[in-house]
Amino acid sequence: MTELLHINASPRGDSSASSAAANVFLQALPDNVTVNRIDLFERELPQVTLEITSAKMKYVMGAEMTDEESRQWTGILDLANEFKAADHYLLAIPMWNFSVPYILKQYIDLITHPGLTFARDENGVQGLASGSATIIYSRGGDYSPKDGKPDPFDFQSPYMSAWLGLVGLDPVNEVLVQNTLAGPDGINNAVSAATNQLRSIAGAVT
Numbered sequence: 001m002t003e004l005l006h007i008n009a010s011p012r013g014d015s016s017a018s019s020a021a022a023n024v025f026l027q028a029l030p031d032n033v034t035v036n037r038i039d040l041f042e043r044e045l046p047q048v049t050l051e052i053t054s055a056k057m058k059y060v061m062g063a064e065m066t067d068e069e070s071r072q073w074t075g076i077l078d079l080a081n082e083f084k085a086a087d088h089y090l091l092a093i094p095m096w097n098f099s100v101p102y103i104l105k106q107y108i109d110l111i112t113h114p115g116l117t118f119a120r121d122e123n124g125v126q127g128l129a130s131g132s133a134t135i136i137y138s139r140g141g142d143y144s145p146k147d148g149k150p151d152p153f154d155f156q157s158p159y160m161s162a163w164l165g166l167v168g169l170d171p172v173n174e175v176l177v178q179n180t181l182a183g184p185d186g187i188n189n190a191v192s193a194a195t196n197q198l199r200s201i202a203g204a205v206t
């Protein structure tokens with residue numbers, strides 16, 4: 001079996017445009033793919049505490065943690081190992097103020113540590129996760145690249161591409177679900193426009 005990790009960064013449940021697009025993708029997956037879903041707004045993610053930041057430094061240096069640091073770090077290891085266990089990734093991400101919702105940044109800050117999700121040596125940086133990633137960006141407006149140049153207000157795509165590269169996911173497929181706020185049919189039209197692309201990427205997941 002192949003495992004796909006579906007990370008949902010919208011709190012909007014059945015009203016969510018990115019979730020509607022994610023459902024199109026999920027329905028087109030081959031039968032051998034199982035899905036583990038993380039609804040970031042429903043998970044009780046830990047805060048990044050003093051203990052966790054201290055534990056991170058000690059983890060990197062190989063130093064001994066206090067009992068409380070060790071206890072909190074175990075939660076980090078569990079989250080990072082859940083992330084790394086997948087063979088493929090689907091991230092459904094609304095645009096919030098030109099960037100990603102804060103809950104996704106919190107998740108990234110919780111699981112991204114040297115030696116855990118990436119490694120650095122004399123040859124450079126190497127991701128410790130692997131597999132393809134499909135990212136659905138849903139946006140009220142249109143932030144498509146223009147004349148071959150990225151939209152200067154699109155802070156989602158450059159950030160996520162850099163992070164996914166850091167942790168080792170490749171290739172990264174981007175699906176734009178845009179103009180979702182363009183009237184009552186905005187979400188339907190945006191998802192319809194992305195449907196062929198979503199089905200084609202999902203069908204190729206092995």
Ligand SMILES: Cc1cc2nc3c(=O)[nH]c(=O)nc-3n(C[C@H](O)[C@H](O)[C@H](O)COP(=O)(O)O)c2cc1C
Nearest residue numbers: 010016017018094095096097098138139140141180
């Ligand atoms: C807090 C917040 C901030 C938003 N900021 C932007 C923005 O900067 N640009 C934009 O085009 N749409 C913005 N929107 C609209 C959403 O990106 C749009 O409705 C998107 O389709 C929501 O995806 P979802 O339905 O999956 O949650 C914002 C919405 C919220 C709730």
